[in-house]
Amino acid sequence: MGTSKLCFIGAGFHATTNIYPSALEAGAEIVAISTRNIDRTKAALQRFGSRGNAYDNYKTMLQNEDCDGVVVVAQPHDQTELVLDCIKAGKNVYVDKPLGWNALEAEQVANAAEQAGVVLMVGFMKRYAPVYMKLKELIDSRALGTARSFEASFAVDSTPFCKNDEEFIKLAAIHIVDLIRYLFGEVAQVTGFKNSNNEFISQSLSLKFDNGIVGSIYFSGMSAWSRESENIRVTFDDGFACADEINTLTVHKSLTSNHPSWRSLGESDSVYTPSASAMSGCFRDLYLRGFVGEMAHFMDCCRDKSTPVTSGRDNVNTMDLCDRILSALL
Structure with a gap:
């Protein structure tokens, strides 16, 4: 099994504490990182021993980089737009939860991924624990x-x-x-x-x-x-x-x-x-906690073009249940 080449969007606390180390442990090569600040991006590359490319504009990274998949770990309300842009660029995507703030938004993204024929996986690591x-x-x-x-x-x-x-x-x-x-x-x-x-x-x-x-x-x-x-x-x-x-x-x-x-x-x-x-x-x-398992699963799905256990489509039902729970609380 060869090394998977991954690009990353985001380098906050959760990403650098859990996702980056787990991806490396699962066999990933970090080929590029994009954050809003180029110095932060360079620091993240150095921290994880990568000679990859630094960006402060993720759209430029999506245009320039040839990778097996993109890992998105950003602010929750930013992630839907980021993932849609990755899908438009024809990239396989792993995104931290939640993807979409409700079932309707989640379904729109799932539809886009299926139409584009790309892998879309949502980060519910407990299934891999x-x-x-x-x-x-x-x-x-x-x-x-x-x-x-x-x-x-x-x-x-x-x-x-x-x-x-x-x-x-x-x-x-x-x-x-x-x-x-x-x-x-x-x-x-x-x-x-x-x-x-x-x-x-x-x-x-x-x-x-x-x-x-x-x-x-x-x-x-x-x-x-x-x-x-x-x-x-x-x-x-x-x-x-x-x-x-x-x-x-x-x-x-x-x-x-x-x-x-x-x-x-x-x-x-x-x-x-x-x-x-x-x-x-x-x-x-x-x-x-399942972080290494989920990153290994994402890379396997990108390589095989298979549907993840925690796919974008499956995520629609999780978001729907979240909404139903909130409606039921008295």
């Missing part, structure tokens, strides 16, 4: 029987960048919204309550899916949660599974027989967790 990939495998295999219900929670200090319920859902909680679609399918019904006050967010949701699965989600975006936390517990016919804090999956298999479970050692628990050492460094986090 090992703990959730393992949980998805467990659900699909029915190793514990049919999944019946779930409980999920996500809490984070989002007060610096989310000032109301809509911004919280579409800039922070959107990752969990997309993840439950990945795990359980499309949602048939949503109800919810909130106790929010401007940037202090507290939400409780109940959902029923097309396949009958039911679940509840607790969302919190407050300074109390300086220690970010997330977990999902799924109940099956013959056991349950708990995905905890991104790095641990506990699978409990219940005894299925005519005898009481307390008579024997018939039940079992399996715990899946990564190792850790000084040699793992920061890359452990990038792998476990």
